[in-house]
Amino acid sequence: xxxxxxxxxxxxxxxxxxxxxxxxxxxxxxxxxxxxxxxxxxxxxxxxxxxxxxxxxxxxxxxxxxxxxxxxxxxxxxxxxxxxxxxxxxxxxxxxxxxxxxxxxxxxxxxxxxxxxxxxxxxxxxxxxxxxxxxxxxxxxxxxxxxxxxxxxxxxxxxxxxxxxxxxxxxxxxxxxxxxxxxxxxxxxxxxxxxxxxxxxxxxxxxxxxxxxxxxxxxxxxxxxxxxxxxxxxxxxxxxxxxxxxxxxxxxxxxxxxxxxxxxxxxxxxxxxxxxxxxxxxxxxxxxxxxxxxxxxxxxxxxxxxxxxxxxxxxxxxxxxxxxxxxxxxxxxxxxxxxxxxxxxxxxxxxxxxxxxxxxxxxxxxxxxxxxxxxxxxxxxxxxxxxxxxxxxxxxxxxx
Numbered sequence: 001x002x003x004x005x006x007x008x009x010x011x012x013x014x015x016x017x018x019x020x021x022x023x024x025x026x027x028x029x030x031x032x033x034x035x036x037x038x039x040x041x042x043x044x045x046x047x048x049x050x051x052x053x054x055x056x057x058x059x060x061x062x063x064x065x066x067x068x069x070x071x072x073x074x075x076x077x078x079x080x081x082x083x084x085x086x087x088x089x090x091x092x093x094x095x096x097x098x099x100x101x102x103x104x105x106x107x108x109x110x111x112x113x114x115x116x117x118x119x120x121x122x123x124x125x126x127x128x129x130x131x132x133x134x135x136x137x138x139x140x141x142x143x144x145x146x147x148x149x150x151x152x153x154x155x156x157x158x159x160x161x162x163x164x165x166x167x168x169x170x171x172x173x174x175x176x177x178x179x180x181x182x183x184x185x186x187x188x189x190x191x192x193x194x195x196x197x198x199x200x201x202x203x204x205x206x207x208x209x210x211x212x213x214x215x216x217x218x219x220x221x222x223x224x225x226x227x228x229x230x231x232x233x234x235x236x237x238x239x240x241x242x243x244x245x246x247x248x249x250x251x252x253x254x255x256x257x258x259x260x261x262x263x264x265x266x267x268x269x270x271x272x273x274x275x276x277x278x279x280x281x282x283x284x285x286x287x288x289x290x291x292x293x294x295x296x297x298x299x300x301x302x303x304x305x306x307x308x309x310x311x312x313x314x315x316x317x318x319x320x321x322x323x324x325x326x327x328x329x330x331x332x333x334x335x336x337x338x339x340x341x342x343x344x345x346x347x348x349x350x351x352x353x354x355x356x357x358x359x360x361x362x363x364x365x366x367x368x369x370x371x372x373x374x375x376x377x378x379x380x381x382x383x384x385x386x387x388x389x390x391x392x393x394x395x396x397x398x399x400x
Contacts, residue, residue, distance in 0.1 A: 036073040038085065040399040042066040044133065046232035047392040052239070053384055060236050065091050066395070067127070071098075079104045084114075090234070096170045098146055108155040115146045118164035118192040119212035121256040121269055121313065122293075129316040131297070131323055131360045133372045133393045134231035137241075137331035137352050138291045141226055142252065142271045144190070144214075148173060153311075159197035160312035162212075166190040188224075190216040196256065196312035204304045208258040210312060217249040223278035224250070226289060226333060228352060230376045230389040239385035240378060241333045241350050246286065247275035258314050263302045267314065268294035275334065286334035287349055295327035319365045329354040329376070350381040370395040 044066045050058040071085025080103050086096040100114040117124055122135055123143035135143075144166065151164040167173070168188040196210025218224040224247045229240035254271035270292030277286055299305075300322040306315035317323075331352045356374035363369060371394050378387040 034075045039070040041068050043396045045394045049390045051388040110153045112151045115170040116149050119194040128399050131325050131358050133395050136293055136329040137228045138293050140228045141291045158309050162194040164192045198307045205261045210256040212254050214252040223248055231391055238387055239380040243334050248278040249276040260305050263299040265297050289333050291331035293327055293329045295325055297323055297325040299323050319362045321362050323360040325358040327356045351379045353377050366399045368397040
């Protein structure tokens with residue numbers, strides 16, 4: 001990516017907001033009609049500074065249309081609905097996002113099929129409500145994005161239980177806009193179960209707790225590898241975390257929690273992932289993969305966050321508000337000794353640690369500006385390969 005001046009980084013998102021128009025956006029809510037057009041446009045400005053031992057700092061950056069999606073929500077009957085969304089991602093790739101056919105045979109019960117997510121507090125949170133431009137190592141290493149799945153969700157008072165039988169993403173199964181399935185994509189299978197719920201504590205205080213488990217298998221010709229690279233570094237070579245071909249299957253246990261009181265809140269997730277190594281793995285007993293994050297947030301206007309009991313999710317405050325946040329990320333990953341080109345005496349674990357500071361301004365309904373300032377430190381596991389990545393990222397976002 002070509003480095004760009006700081007002022008241009010700051011200016012582009014504001015220009016994008018202006019080009020989208022100054023009138024209020026009309027966000028569709030359920031019940032607005034049997035057919036509701038929806039979409040979103042995310043324009044990112046990225047400025048990176050990459051430092052490695054013994055090498056000059058490497059600047060990188062660019063302007064990226066992260067998502068330009070269009071979709072539809074349709075109520076086919078009182079109990080059956082369809083929603084889908086897709087389009088261009090990362091400047092040029094055409095992909096599906098969410099595709100879901102949902103049937104509600106009884107109150108508090110839903111059966112879904114399509115390209116959907118199953119677990120993870122931040123992972124399940126809509127892009128309309130996320131405060132950070134990237135989900136960090138926890139999102140990349142642990143949670144599933146949209147995958148082809150059949151899912152059952154049940155609600156009992158403030159408790160939500162989900163069971164999902166998953167395959168690979170629509171975009172890997174030859175169902176996307178661009179062509180055939182990726183090799184081995186049909187071999188991923190998973191079962192995920194999540195239980196989560198919220199407890200009102202009175203006085204604008206709320207507590208959310210949850211846990212989920214997942215078992216996956218990768219029985220094709222290409223064992224699963226685990227990798228993470230810093231936000232916005234696509235196309236930038238570096239000693240990022242990458243196990244190479246490692247697992248024929250894995251199991252994951254994750255926990256999630258959030259607490260908020262008035263305009264202040266704290267949220268965190270952590271997971272333990274145990275890989276079952278394939279015959280291609282260098283180490284027959286690789287260490288477990290651990291990852292997580294914790295964030296603190298404060299709303300300047302004193303607004304209280306809401307709660308979606310149906311999906312057990314924290315809900316962002318309304319338009320006109322400003323949030324300030326800080327997040328700490330960590331991940332410990334089976335290191336590159338799994339790859340045969342690395343000396344066998346390399347350390348067993350690679351590590352990443354990071355801090356990100358964030359400001360979110362919800363200009364009005366449908367319009368948001370996000371600023372992220374962060375630093376990630378990488379230790380891939382052998383001498384001379386550590387890296388530090390400092391980033392300034394700004395997003396202009398429009399949803400309807």
